[in-house]
Amino acid sequence: MQRRHLLAAAGAALTLPARALDFALPRAPAAMRISVDRIIDIAVGIRPFRAQGPRIEAERLFSKHIVHHYGHGGSGWSLSWGSAQRALAIIHAQARPGERIAVVGCGAIGLTTARTAQQAGFKVRLYAKDRPPHVHSSAATGLWTPDSRIVTSEHASPAWQADWVAMARASFKVHQSYLGLPSGPVEWHDGYLLADDGFDAPVPGHVGEPDYPHLHADLRPHGKALAAGEHPFHAAHARRFTQLVFNIPAYQRLLLDDFARDGGELVQREFRQPRDLARLPERLVVNCTGDGARTLMADASLTPVRGQTARLIPQPEVDYAVIYRGQNVVALPRRDGLLIAAMGEHDFGNADLRPDRAHSEAAVRRLAALF
Numbered sequence: 001m002q003r004r005h006l007l008a009a010a011g012a013a014l015t016l017p018a019r020a021l022d023f024a025l026p027r028a029p030a031a032m033r034i035s036v037d038r039i040i041d042i043a044v045g046i047r048p049f050r051a052q053g054p055r056i057e058a059e060r061l062f063s064k065h066i067v068h069h070y071g072h073g074g075s076g077w078s079l080s081w082g083s084a085q086r087a088l089a090i091i092h093a094q095a096r097p098g099e100r101i102a103v104v105g106c107g108a109i110g111l112t113t114a115r116t117a118q119q120a121g122f123k124v125r126l127y128a129k130d131r132p133p134h135v136h137s138s139a140a141t142g143l144w145t146p147d148s149r150i151v152t153s154e155h156a157s158p159a160w161q162a163d164w165v166a167m168a169r170a171s172f173k174v175h176q177s178y179l180g181l182p183s184g185p186v187e188w189h190d191g192y193l194l195a196d197d198g199f200d201a202p203v204p205g206h207v208g209e210p211d212y213p214h215l216h217a218d219l220r221p222h223g224k225a226l227a228a229g230e231h232p233f234h235a236a237h238a239r240r241f242t243q244l245v246f247n248i249p250a251y252q253r254l255l256l257d258d259f260a261r262d263g264g265e266l267v268q269r270e271f272r273q274p275r276d277l278a279r280l281p282e283r284l285v286v287n288c289t290g291d292g293a294r295t296l297m298a299d300a301s302l303t304p305v306r307g308q309t310a311r312l313i314p315q316p317e318v319d320y321a322v323i324y325r326g327q328n329v330v331a332l333p334r335r336d337g338l339l340i341a342a343m344g345e346h347d348f349g350n351a352d353l354r355p356d357r358a359h360s361e362a363a364v365r366r367l368a369a370l371f
């Protein structure tokens with residue numbers, strides 16, 4: 001009897017102070033292990049940028065209904081679902097649920113368009129030259145960035161911006177329905193915005209980029225300025241934020257699995273000219289070819305914007321992101337690795353898919369200086 005009391009008392013002694021400590025002292029975040037010998041992969045992708053924003057419109061071509069759905073710049077993952085709902089409204093005007101439609105492209109936009117159409121009752125056949133992980137979407141960082149290279153200031157009229165806010169909000173809502181799943185396609189993580197010279201100092205420019213507008217959908221917590229001693233980084237200025245993160249490989253796999261489970265078919269095929277689309281058996285074709293539309297449709301409104309990401313060996317104990325402002329480097333705690341992204345000086349108008357290892361190594365070294 002006495003022994004049982006003793007054990008109970010010991011149990012209380014062991015658990016209570018530990019809980020009390022949790023409240024008193026915020027846990028120091030686990031240090032990222034940052035070194036170039038931990039790089040396990042480097043990926044290069046192209047952002048399909050259009051100054052006027054994504055092209056979401058129907059065209060009658062060789063007796064087919066073509067619904068164009070491409071040109072999402074650096075925002076394709078973030079805006080995908082809201083944009084797919086726009087495309088669906090156009091599909092509805094031309095075809096009836098139950099009919100089989102074709103979706104060309106298996107990146108973020110093609111996959112989410114296919115799923116959105118399936119959920120609305122359409123049968124869908126996906127055609128694509130490449131599939132994940134060999135699409136540009138697979139190289140993405142995986143942050144909620146609905147305002148990244150999505151339009152130029154010149155084209156961001158109040159009406160355009162109102163449309164964009166509606167699209168971002170609709171997309172955000174669908175992303176939340178992918179939280180809490182075993183493979184973790186979508187997660188929320190805290191992060192630290194760090195700077196050496198304050199947050200108002202201009203970020204170094206990049207060659208040839210147009211002027212982008214400040215767009216706000218007000219869909220994330222505002223964050224908090226941290227005093228020295230409230231964070232462990234070697235940086236003069238810090239803010240803590242909370243952000244939506246996409247684990248891209250898990251997200252792509254889940255979308256492909258759900259697509260197949262709902263009877264979707266995936267056909268590997270390359271289309272070389274618009275007339276090739278007309279040869280498809282489906283009456284309606286949704287063109288989600290991203291930067292591929294630049295050649296397929298000879299669309300000069302598309303500008304390729306190169307991007308490169310590197311992955312370091314995964315560190316499951318790291319649960320925060322870092323954006324090192326001014327030093328042009330982002331680190332994300334993705335499940336498939338610590339994802340390191342850095343913009344290149346000559347990305348705009350650049351479609352070079354060759355990896356530049358020195359660029360990623362330099363980004364890793366800039367990040368390492370923080371720890």
Ligand SMILES: Cc1cc2nc3c(=O)[nH]c(=O)nc-3n(C[C@H](O)[C@H](O)[C@H](O)COP(=O)(O)OP(=O)(O)OC[C@H]3O[C@@H](n4cnc5c(N)ncnc54)[C@H](O)[C@@H]3O)c2cc1C
Pocket residue numbers: 044045046047048070071072073074075076077078079104105106107108109110127128129130131135136137138139140141142143144145146269270271272288289290291292293296305306307308309
């Ligand atoms: C480095 C980098 C980081 C990024 N980070 C983010 C981020 O953090 N958050 C975010 O929201 N967005 C991000 N983006 C942007 C986002 O990845 C893009 O907007 C998105 O990939 C566009 O998707 P897509 O489906 O239109 O294009 P793609 O992924 O290029 O897919 C196009 C599909 O069409 C097929 N196709 C093309 N041409 C043909 C043809 N002629 N015949 C047959 N099939 C064809 C391709 O094979 C492919 O399947 C990033 C992009 C890059 C490159």
